[in-house]
Amino acid sequence: MLIDxxxxxxxxxxDADRQAVLARASAAGVATMVTVGxxxxxxxxxxxxxxxxxxxVAAVGVHPHDASTLTGDTLAALRRLSERPRVxxxxxxxxxxxxxxxxxxxxxxxxxxxxxxxxxxxxxxIIHDRDAHDDVLGMLQDxxxxxxxxxxxxxxxxxxxFSGDLAMAEKAISLGFYLGFSxxxxxxxxxxxPRIVQAVPLDRIVVETDCPFLPPHPHRGKRNEPSYVRLxxxxxxxxxxxxxxxxxxxxxxxxxxxxxxxxxxxxGKTELESR
Numbered sequence: 610m611l612i613d614x615x616x617x618x619x620x621x622x623x624d625a626d627r628q629a630v631l632a633r634a635s636a637a638g639v640a641t642m643v644t645v646g647x648x649x650x651x652x653x654x655x656x657x658x659x660x661x662x663x664x665x666v667a668a669v670g671v672h673p674h675d676a677s678t679l680t681g682d683t684l685a686a687l688r689r690l691s692e693r694p695r696v697x698x699x700x701x702x703x704x705x706x707x708x709x710x711x712x713x714x715x716x717x718x719x720x721x722x723x724x725x726x727x728x729x730x731x732x733x734x735i736i737h738d739r740d741a742h743d744d745v746l747g748m749l750q751d752x753x754x755x756x757x758x759x760x761x762x763x764x765x766x767x768x769x770x771f772s773g774d775l776a777m778a779e780k781a782i783s784l785g786f787y788l789g790f791s792x793x794x795x796x797x798x799x800x801x802x803p804r805i806v807q808a809v810p811l812d813r814i815v816v817e818t819d820c821p822f823l824p825p826h827p828h829r830g831k832r833n834e835p836s837y838v839r840l841x842x843x844x845x846x847x848x849x850x851x852x853x854x855x856x857x858x859x860x861x862x863x864x865x866x867x868x869x870x871x872x873x874x875x876x877g878k879t880e881l882e883s884r
Contacts, residue, residue, distance in 0.1 A: 610638055610857060611638050611640065612639070612642070612643070612860070612865070613817055614767065614864050615735065615769045615791070615817035616817070617647070617820060617822070618644040618655075631664060633834065635664065636836070637838075638857070643667070643817075644658055644667055645668040646669045646670055648672065648675040648678055652670065656696060660695060668697060669687050670702045672703075672737060673703055673704050677712070679723075700769075701735050701769065702723040702724070702736065703720055704716050704744055705737060705738075706739065706740040731759065733764050733765055737770075746773075753784040765785045767789045770790075771790060779809070787863060788813055790841060791817045791823050792818065792823035792825035792837070794844055795841060803848050806848040807848050811851075815860050819833065820833035820834050826840070842856055842857055842860065845860075
């Protein structure tokens with residue numbers, strides 16, 4: 610069993626064959642997919658998909674590219690969405706200094722607002738970080754310091770498609786964060802990521818696709834989909850020097866704990882390990 614901890618199944622790239630995509634994911638052993646909003650409209654679509662499919666849960670939030678859209682009304686609407694029973698996280702939020710599609714000060718304000726909202730909700734955050742490592746880590750450090758003893762202790766969130774260095778990975782883990790690894794860890798030209806995977810503890814790793822983006826080898830240049838998370842997991846297992854089954858069990862348990870996917874919550878029907 611695997612959990613794809615970051616997908617964008619609401620996007621138009623899946624409109625023609627979404628049910629076939631979900632069937633392939635199930636055949637590949639993917640039990641649960643977290644489909645992640647990037648703005649209000651996509652968050653609404655993510656929540657609707659989760660309501661219709663027992664294998665899907667949702668996260669709602671505003672991506673840094675769309676930070677300029679996070680008005681007070683938008684935030685209020687997202688808060689209402691976040692109270693739906695199959696919403697397990699807040700995000701995708703963070704900072705993107707590579708594309709800079711929203712001004713950096715606007716990105717930081719939107720990030721801060723969503724962090725504060727997630728703390729009040731007691732739901733973990735899904736973090737986007739591209740070329741903004743110092744600012745992301747600084748803001749997360751300030752935020753995580755106020756979570757001790759609360760609902761998010763030990764599971765504040767995940768740095769999705771982790772792109773920092775080992776020092777950043779170690780700092781994020783010390784704050785309680787998980788690291789999400791996706792297609793780039795399989796690329797033949799990957800240099801830093803394999804060393805990070807080898808160095809970080811297994812109990813802080815989750816696997817993801819970020820589909821339809823970042824397809825793993827050998828599917829580069831094609832649309833990504835949740836069934837391909839198996840290729841990511843196989844590569845991470847190889848790098849860790851463990852069996853695929855051991856890696857799958859560990860990352861699934863990690864994701865279950867992070868998103869609280871137990872018998873009484875959104876995911877549903879399987880008996881889950883306790884932690």
